[in-house]
Amino acid sequence: MPDRVGEAKEIKFRDPELAAALGRNLTALVDEIGRSPISLMHVCGSHEQAIAKYGLRANFPKALDVIMGPGCPVCVTDAPEVDEGVELARQGVHVATFGDMLRVPGTRLSLADAQAEGHKVYVVYSAAQVVKMAKENPGEEYVFYATGFETTAVATAAVLLDEPPPNFSVLSAHKYVPPAMEIVAQNPKSRVEGFLAAGHAAVITGYGIFEPMAKKYGVPIVVTGFEPLDILAGLVELVRLVRDKSPEVFNAYPRCVTREGNLNAQRMMWQVFQPASGMWRGIAEIPDGNLRLRPEFARFDARKKFSIDASVYASDAASELVKSCICGNIMSGLASPPDCTLFRKECDPQHPVGACMVSSEGTCKIWYEYGGRPDLSELKDAV
Amino acid sequence: MTDGRVEMRHGGGGRSMRKLIEEVFARGFADVPFDGIGLAAMDDGAAIRVGDRWLVLTTDSHVIHPVFFPGGDIGRLAVAGTCNDLAMMGATEGIALTCAMVIEEGFPLDKLERIQRSMVETCREAGAMIVTGDTKVMGKGELDGIIINTSGIAFAGAPVRDSGLHLGDKLIVTGTMGDHGLAVMAARHNLEIDGGTLVSDVAPLTNMIRAALRAGNGGIVAMKDPTRGGLASSLGEMATKANVGIVIHERDIPVSAAARAAGELIGIDPLQVANEGKAVIGVRAEVVDAVLAALREHPLGRDAAIVGEAVAERPGSVILDTGYGRRLLVESDGEPLPRIC
Structure with a gap:
């Protein structure tokens, strides 16, 4: 194999032999508990992505049920929130968002539908790209349709703290994960015996944020990353905590996550955003589950800057x-x-x-x- | 078809496009009434027996945005694309191409000349000639810059179909996967990706495939160029048409460091996006080493690797062994979109 191919194979935390060893540990622990199913939930789409992409589930012990929870920020963006973006685009404003968001159905239309109608809807990779577009065309209004959990919200906050131009604003559909995990833990129908928490979100919040929840609901929580070895190691720790009936928080991602998290990022996030209650699509009204711009940033808040009346869509009956x-x-x-x-x-x-x-x-x-x-x-x- | 309208995905090279062809275009055309391969085979081209040889015919229209992209341009793509479709049918001799251009009013002449020079150069690499053509101009805004159609004919000793896999046959890819699709996507969405040069692999495979066919001595049983839809789509088609399962080993599939980084970053699998200078080849086990050696001797095939085999289980499916477990490798339908986090 030539070097450039070999180089790519050496991505860390992907050693198949170590993965096989962790798999054996996992099976041994599950056998030791000796009942079925043992239900664990991860709350991050990137975890499901990795589990599916690397084919991990095919090798999980049969008694282990790894369930995906409300871990996709785009998925939980509620239809009326999509309607707001559609309505803005129809007002002639440039609306830029992440690729995932385009086809998410609103009550009747998606942003992709608005694009097909000829409105100015773009896919971007970051909020900073939209700021650049706004600076290049000062005569036009640019709105960043912001989705994502706290990880992504920090990036949006950074852009807002960096004096963006006046023709730039943000329509925040950002979501905050910890309250949603509580909703799941509270649900009497829930079979979840332990949570695998998202490593990248915990880089910001710190794993300490999960400690009160573990205690309150008596469930262990393991923070882990997204490489195959991270996930397998995280599951081994989580099953061990389930076996020992110890509702603790364990950090299986110490190379990135600390107990207190990234204080600077937290400061930036809470400087720009405040928690607000709101609907997570298909799940529930989540107290403090949404992130909205603080009043000090009203001039960059698309909801304040424009008059968005999406109520016309709300009357559309669901098919x-x-x-x-x-x-x-x-x-x-x-x-x-x-x-x-x-x-x-x-x-x-x-x-x-x-x-x-x-x-x-x-x-x-x-x-x-x-x-x-x-x-x-x-x-x-x-x- | 939703709402009775053509959508972008109907041109994506995946399930939707095949459905459109089967349900709309192929309807009413009987299969060829002579010894040959026609529309019903849904292969890379058609083949007609002429004496003891086969005349292979194919056509392809090329649209790409941007017209000039890292590693190539629409002219190189138009020549290489058609030469490769011919090569995938085993036709590498006496290549003659037609070239029809539809140009948007206002298209800069210097760009047109650059495209033409690129076509000349690519023809030279492939040993092909453009022998006739057509030119049309349409009004501003009636198309996006330029469309180039090339049709090609060439001779094959025996045509290679994409349906010829049998149990135990090995699968070879001739080099790194996903470079073209990811390079163009990065250019189109202005994605700035650090760490390496992400360039299209667009190239004519004629000479390399000729050498491989010779080394295989009849043991090359199926070929496809994994263009739109990438390796996933090509293998899916090969598995379905031959009614075999295919197992491929992810860690054996060559992917350049730049394509892997870009793919990880934007959440797009290099196995699901287009290549324009690669082939996936089904080979009888007894000649696989000879074919691999012949491929690796050619500059375009130096990363060639054996990546999998045809199996009896799950006929019609492609199973990806990731080294950690297994999953299905499903072809994507429509253009993949970069993701959020």
Whole structure:
């Protein structure tokens, strides 16, 4: 193999031998507990992505059920929030957002539909790109349609603290994860015995933020990263805590995460944003689950700067298809994509009925792309 | 088809496009009434027996934004694309191309000349000639810059279909996967990616494939160029048409460091995006080493690798062994979008 190919193989935390060893540990611990299922939830689309992409689930012990929770910021963006973006675009404002967000259905239209109508909707990779566009065209109004959890919210905050031009503003649909985890833990229908928390969010918040929750609900929480070894090591620790019935917080991502987190980033985030209650699509009204701009940043707040009346869309009745969508149950960890009658039939990534089929962080999209949990065990000896 | 309208995904090279062809275009055309390969085969081209040889015919229209991209331009793409479709059918001799250009009013002449020079250069590499052509100009805004259609004919000793896999056959890819698609995507979305040069691999494969066919001595049983939809789409088609399963080993698949970094960053799998200078080749196990050696001797094939095999299980599916576990490798439908975090 030439060097440039070899080099890419040496990405850290992907050693298959170590992965196999961790897999054996995991199986031994699950066997030791000796009941089925042991239900664990991760709350991050990137974890589901990694589990599916690396084919980890095919090798999980059968008694271990790793459920995906409300871990996709795009998926939990509520239809009326999408409507606000659509309405702004229809007012002739330039609306820029992340690629994932484009096809997320609003009450009736998505931002992609607004784009197809000829309105100025763009895909960007960062808020900074939108600031650049705004500076280049000072006569036009640019809105960054901001989605993402605290990780992404910090990046938006940084841009707002860096004196953006007056023709730039933000429509914040940012979400804050910790309150949503509590909602899941409180749910009496929940079977979740332990949480795998998202390493990148914890880089900002610190793992200490989970300690009160672990104590209050008696569930262990392990913070981990996104490489195959991170996930396997995180699961081993989590199953160990379940076995020992110890509701602790364990940091399995010490190379990035500290107890207190990135204080500078937290300061920036709370300087710009304040928590607000709001609907997470398909899940529930989450107290303090949304991040909205503070009054000091009103001049950059698209909701204040423009008059957005999206109520015209709200009266649109949901279609029969939308009524059959079980995204909410999937995001709450109560169902899997194949439980949905629309999955792979009426609902696919090109014609998503629910938001989980849109984003690369959405469970349905991930299961669609990676074949979900096909039983490939029969192949083990064949090749 | 939703709402009875053509959507972007119908041109994406995936399921939707095949459905459109089967349900709309191919309807009413019977298969070729003579010894040959026609539309029903949905292969890279058609083949007609002429004496003891086969005449292979293919056509391709090229649209790309931006017209000049890192590693190539629409002219190189138009020549290489058609030469590669011919090569994938085993046709590497006596290549003649047509070239039809549809140009937008106002298109700069110096750019047109640059495209033409690139076509001359690419033809030289492939041993191809452009023998006839056509020119049309359309009004400003009626198309995006330029569209180039090239059709090609060439001779094959025996045509190679994309449906010829049998159990136990090995699969070779001739080099790193995903470079073209990711390079163009990065250029199109102005994604600034550090750490390496992400360039398109667009190149004519004619000479390399000729050497491989010779080394294979009849043992090359299936070929495709993994363009739109990438390796995932090509393997899916090969598995479906041959009714076999395919297992590929992710860690054996060559991916350049730059493409891997870009793919990880924007959440797009290099195995699901276009290549324009690579082939995936199904080979009988007994000649796989000879074919691999012949490929690696050619500059375009120096990263060639054996990546998998045809198996009896899960016919029609492609299974990716990641080194940690297994999953299905599903072809994407429509253009992948960069993700958020």
